[in-house]
Amino acid sequence: MQDVAEAAGVSLKTVSRVVNNEPRVSEETKERVKQAISALGFRRNDIARSLRRGQASSTIGLIIEDIANPFYSSIALGVEQVAQQYNYMVIMSNSEEHPLRERELANALLRRRVEGLLIVPAGRDHSYLLPELQLGTPIIFLDRPPINLPADVILLENQGGARKAINHLLERGHRRIGLICGDPLVHTGSGRTAGYREALAGYGVPIDETLMYFGCDAAPQAQAAIQALLALPEPPTAIFTTSNRISVAVLRFLYQQRKQLAFIGFDDFDFADLLPLPVTVVAHNPVEFGKIAAELLFARLNGDSRPPQRLILPTELIVRGSGELPPSNLH
Amino acid sequence: MQDVAEAAGVSLKTVSRVVNNEPRVSEETKERVKQAISALGFRRNDIARSLRRGQASSTIGLIIEDIANPFYSSIALGVEQVAQQYNYMVIMSNSEEHPLRERELANALLRRRVEGLLIVPAGRDHSYLLPELQLGTPIIFLDRPPINLPADVILLENQGGARKAINHLLERGHRRIGLICGDPLVHTGSGRTAGYREALAGYGVPIDETLMYFGCDAAPQAQAAIQALLALPEPPTAIFTTSNRISVAVLRFLYQQRKQLAFIGFDDFDFADLLPLPVTVVAHNPVEFGKIAAELLFARLNGDSRPPQRLILPTELIVRGSGELPPSNLH
Numbered sequence: 001m002q003d004v005a006e007a008a009g010v011s012l013k014t015v016s017r018v019v020n021n022e023p024r025v026s027e028e029t030k031e032r033v034k035q036a037i038s039a040l041g042f043r044r045n046d047i048a049r050s051l052r053r054g055q056a057s058s059t060i061g062l063i064i065e066d067i068a069n070p071f072y073s074s075i076a077l078g079v080e081q082v083a084q085q086y087n088y089m090v091i092m093s094n095s096e097e098h099p100l101r102e103r104e105l106a107n108a109l110l111r112r113r114v115e116g117l118l119i120v121p122a123g124r125d126h127s128y129l130l131p132e133l134q135l136g137t138p139i140i141f142l143d144r145p146p147i148n149l150p151a152d153v154i155l156l157e158n159q160g161g162a163r164k165a166i167n168h169l170l171e172r173g174h175r176r177i178g179l180i181c182g183d184p185l186v187h188t189g190s191g192r193t194a195g196y197r198e199a200l201a202g203y204g205v206p207i208d209e210t211l212m213y214f215g216c217d218a219a220p221q222a223q224a225a226i227q228a229l230l231a232l233p234e235p236p237t238a239i240f241t242t243s244n245r246i247s248v249a250v251l252r253f254l255y256q257q258r259k260q261l262a263f264i265g266f267d268d269f270d271f272a273d274l275l276p277l278p279v280t281v282v283a284h285n286p287v288e289f290g291k292i293a294a295e296l297l298f299a300r301l302n303g304d305s306r307p308p309q310r311l312i313l314p315t316e317l318i319v320r321g322s323g324e325l326p327p328s329n330l331h
Numbered sequence: 332m333q334d335v336a337e338a339a340g341v342s343l344k345t346v347s348r349v350v351n352n353e354p355r356v357s358e359e360t361k362e363r364v365k366q367a368i369s370a371l372g373f374r375r376n377d378i379a380r381s382l383r384r385g386q387a388s389s390t391i392g393l394i395i396e397d398i399a400n401p402f403y404s405s406i407a408l409g410v411e412q413v414a415q416q417y418n419y420m421v422i423m424s425n426s427e428e429h430p431l432r433e434r435e436l437a438n439a440l441l442r443r444r445v446e447g448l449l450i451v452p453a454g455r456d457h458s459y460l461l462p463e464l465q466l467g468t469p470i471i472f473l474d475r476p477p478i479n480l481p482a483d484v485i486l487l488e489n490q491g492g493a494r495k496a497i498n499h500l501l502e503r504g505h506r507r508i509g510l511i512c513g514d515p516l517v518h519t520g521s522g523r524t525a526g527y528r529e530a531l532a533g534y535g536v537p538i539d540e541t542l543m544y545f546g547c548d549a550a551p552q553a554q555a556a557i558q559a560l561l562a563l564p565e566p567p568t569a570i571f572t573t574s575n576r577i578s579v580a581v582l583r584f585l586y587q588q589r590k591q592l593a594f595i596g597f598d599d600f601d602f603a604d605l606l607p608l609p610v611t612v613v614a615h616n617p618v619e620f621g622k623i624a625a626e627l628l629f630a631r632l633n634g635d636s637r638p639p640q641r642l643i644l645p646t647e648l649i650v651r652g653s654g655e656l657p658p659s660n661l662h
Contacts, residue, residue, distance in 0.1 A: 059422065059443060067411065068618070073404040080398065080425055089439055091390065092423045094411055108420060112390060248601065255605055270579065271602040274586050287399070 007036035019135075022111070034131045060116045060297060061109030062092045063102060064142075071244060071267060071286050072120070075142065078290025079118060086298050088115075099123035110137070116297045118142060124185075126151070138300030142293050144187040145310070152300070154293050154311045158188050158266075161282040161315030162195025162240070163202075165264040168280070168317060169238045170203045173327045174262060178229040178236035180246055182217040189214070192242040192266055211236055222249035230259060237327035238262035244269045251275065262325040264317075273320055280323025284315045338367035350466075353442070365462045391447045391628060392440030393423045394433060395473075402575060402598060402617050403451070406473065409621025410449060417629050419446075430454035441468070447628045449473060455516075457482070469631030473624050475518040476641070483631070485624050485642045489519050489597075492613040492646030493526025493571070494533075496595040499611070499648060500569045501534045504658045505593060509560040509567035511577055513548040520545070523573040523597055542567055553580035561590060568658035569593035575600045582606065593656040595648075604651055611654025615646045 005012045010033060017025045018033040062079055064072040080090050091109055095102040102122040106129060109117060116138040117129075126141075126149040133139055133151060141153040169177050179196050182189045193214075197207055210232065213225035222241070229236055238261060241247045247265030254260065260277060268283035296309065317323075336343045341364060348356045349364040393410055395403040411421050422440060426433040433453040437460060440448060447469040448460075457472075457480040464470055464482060472484040500508050510527050513520045524545075528538055541563065544556035553572070560567055569592060572578045578596030585591065591608060599614035627640065648654075 057443065066408070067398070067404050068401075068408045070399075070401065070404075073398050073401075073407075076404075076423070077397070077399045077425070080423070084424075087439075089422050089424055089436075089443060091420050092407070092411070093415075093420055094408070105420075108418075112388065112420060252605060270600075271606070274583060274606060275602070276605075276607045 004033065004036045007039065008033045030131070034135060037135055057113040057115055058087060059089050059091055059112070059114050060118065060294075061106070061112075061114035062090050063095050063105050063109070063117070063119045063121075064092070065097050065120055065122065066094050067092065069245065070269065074286035075120075075290035075293070078287040078292075079294045080290075081287075082291050082294035082298065088298075095120070095122045097122045103128055116140070116301055118293050118297060119146075120144065121146060123147070138297050140293050140297050140300075142289065150308045152296055152309045154289065154296070154313065155187070155191075156284050156289075157312050157315045158191025159195040159198065161266060161284070161317075162192040162242070163199045164195075164315070164317045165240055165266070165280075165282050165323070166196050166199035167202070168319075168323055169240070169262060169264065170199060170205070172262070172324060174236075174238040175205050175327070176208070176211060176234065176236040176238070178226075178239045179212045179242070180216050180222055180225045180229075180239060180250055181212070181214050181242040182246065184214045189242060196240060216246055216249075217243065219245070219249035219252075222246045223253045226250045226253050230257075236261070238264070238323075238325075241265045243267055247279070247281075251279065260325070262323060262327070264323040266315075268318065272318075275322075277322050277325075278320035280320045281318050282315050283318045284313060289313055335364065335367045338370065339364045362462070365466060368466055388444040388446055389418060390420050390422055390443070390445050391449065391625075392437070392443075392445035393421050394426050394436050394440070394448070394450045394452075395423070396428050396451055396453065397425050398423065400576065401600065405617035406451075406621035406624070409618040409623075410625045411621075412618075413622050413625035413629065419629075426451070426453045428453045434459055447471070447632055449624050449628060450477075451475065452477060454478070469628050471624050471628050471631075473620065481639045483627055483640045485620065485627070485644065486522075487519070487615055487620075488643050488646045489522025490526040490529065492597060492615070492648075493523040493573070494530045495526075495646070495648045496571055496597070496611075496613050496654070497527050497530035498533070499650075499654055500571070500593060500595065501530060501536070503593070503655060505567075505569040506536050506658070507539070507542060507565065507567040507569070509557075509570045510543045510573070511547050511553055511556045511560075511570060511581055512543070512545050512573040513577065515545045520573060527571060547577055547580075548574065550576070550580035550583075553577045554584045557581045557584050561588075567592070569595070569654075569656075572596045574598055578610070578612075582610065591656070593654060593658070595654040597646075599649060603649075606653075608653050608656075609651035611651045612649050613646050614649045615644060620644055 005015050015033055018030050067073050076092055083090050093105045095105060099122050118140050120142045121144050124147055126146040129139055129149055139151045141151055145153045181193055184190055184193055200207055216222040216225050241250050244267035264280045266282045268281045272279040272281055336346050346364055349361050398404050407423055414421050424436045430453050449471050451473045452475050455478055457477040460470055460480055470482045472482055476484045512524055515521055515524055531538055547553040547556050572581050575598035595611045597613045599612045603610040603612055
């Protein structure tokens with residue numbers, strides 16, 4: 001440790017402050033210490049451990065969007081099951097989709113000396129994590145890739161999953177297919193929209209922008225979108241939604257209005273099979289997603305030094321009835 | 332701190348080990364140090380803080396049964412929202428309903444220096460937490476009371492909620508009401524069963540033990556129970572289930588078998604209002620539950636020294652259709 005302090009030209013105390021993410025260290029000093037650690041080939045955890053006299057935190061940090069969303073609570077379950085096997089515990093936090101909050105949480109977790117981070121990112125720039133990554137703290141991104149940071153990422157087959165759904169509707173004769181999507185700038189939204197466009201193009205069906213609604217993650221926006229789509233002079237005969245939350249809002253609206261039209265949603269959900277018209281979905285396994293991410297994190301902690309990995313998890317179309325209604329069945 | 336070491340007749344290092352729940356300290360030494368701390372009127376957090384040179388962990392621990400159950404993920408959300416306001420983070424862990432694992436997790440959390448614990452207990456004896464409680468670490472029990480430990484507890488109105496449900500069915504003429512319940516030794520199961528018995532007794536309806544099934548938390552057991560109830564020479568005309576997971580399993584069976592009978596479940600759930608026959612439930616607010624528990628924990632951390640509190644949160648019967656079917660409607 002003395003080596004690091006000497007190389008950086010600072011006191012041991014300052015090295016300790018930097019490694020533990022404590023306040024009151026200038027950015028310039030931080031950078032110098034981190035470069036010294038990096039140049040000497042140490043890993044942050046080794047440093048931290050030595051400063052703590054042999055005691056590692058045995059915790060990892062998990063930042064998700066909202067634990068009350070079953071997609072994220074299933075991921076959290078998978079992460080925790082793997083962490084248990086390694087005798088680690090998980091500090092869990094919700095970014096609520098705020099970029100600034102994601103950054104605050106990441107820093108708050110690192111101050112608590114987590115040995116690795118799993119992040120479903122909300123922000124659009126993750127370069128702030130570069131020094132930490134260079135110090136050897138494993139950081140794995142889930143569901144959306146990091147931006148400006150060469151880190152591991154695990155994604156769903158977004159484009160392919162959406163393409164399967166739209167092809168399924170096209171094969172049944174649908175040509176006017178409404179898209180109700182979340183934020184199109186988020187990786188999942190853009191990938192699923194790309195799959196929608198790609199499938200239509202493959203069938204030679206021109207894209208009609210009036211059938212596409214974005215920014216519909218919240219129920220009121222999703223319900224406004226389906227209402228507007230149904231009010232078109234030539235309404236769609238089928239709907240594709242890009243997430244479980246949007247599906248629920250749209251289906252609730254359709255039931256209340258006693259409207260029935262072909263429907264496929266991305267993400268499976270409880271009761272999709274029990275609704276009056278069972279719901280066809282693009283399914284995947286979020287518990288497995290969490291497990292795979294945590295396994296990669298522990299591999300990194302245990303010395304796996306491959307270049308950043310990018311894993312794509314498969315999706316599966318589950319046919320239940322709503323996606324098989326013919327175009328004529330509108331209203 | 333030196334005072335504690337002297338009073339206990341041990342080294343400062345040993346005091347530190349005890350306070351940080353580190354291994355390799357005999358039970359007898361632990362007890363002596365804890366008694367010394369207690370006798371001198373210190374609180375564990377003060378001690379821990381001083382040993383850590385002014386740095387508190389700013390984390391709290393949460394032990395639940397299963398984060399993938401929406402009841403618990405909603406509690407976790409409420410806890411985390413309150414923790415954020417106090418600039419604390421939450422280490423979350425799943426006991427999977429194993430008493431031994433609950434104890435391991437509590438110890439693992441305390442070793443990580445959480446400043447307070449929120450526990451949905453799985454065990455039948457919590458005296459192991461008494462020393463920690465005496466050292467001033469706030470411990471709040473959720474959903475089930477502690478056993479052999481004078482700690483705060485927040486419960487649902489279990490007996491009253493079940494009574495409301497059964498009275499509702501009795502008022503509509505039902506006299507044979509099936510009960511499909513979880514573990515009857517767990518507080519929630521016993522309270523809800525007591526409400527069932529109490530309502531029937533109030534109507535002068537004799538208890539028929541052949542209508543009562545226990546140990547049905549898992550779907551296969553719940554489905555075996557409903558199947559057995561329907562196969563009785565004189566089957567029930569209504570069913571009461573004691574949790575969201577049991578409701579889902581039983582409803583899935585009824586739909587698959589195309590059977591319809593009056594039904595009320597304890598716990599609301601997503602889509603209860605959208606099922607072909609919307610489901611009447613005994614509802615409560617699990618996010619609020621988590622918030623209230625966390626607020627009490629932070630009050631304790633900030634010096635609230637009232638005797639152990641016991642709060643009962645209200646339930647509400649939400650009428651949607653399934654609980655209003657008349658007795659004649661069987662099959």
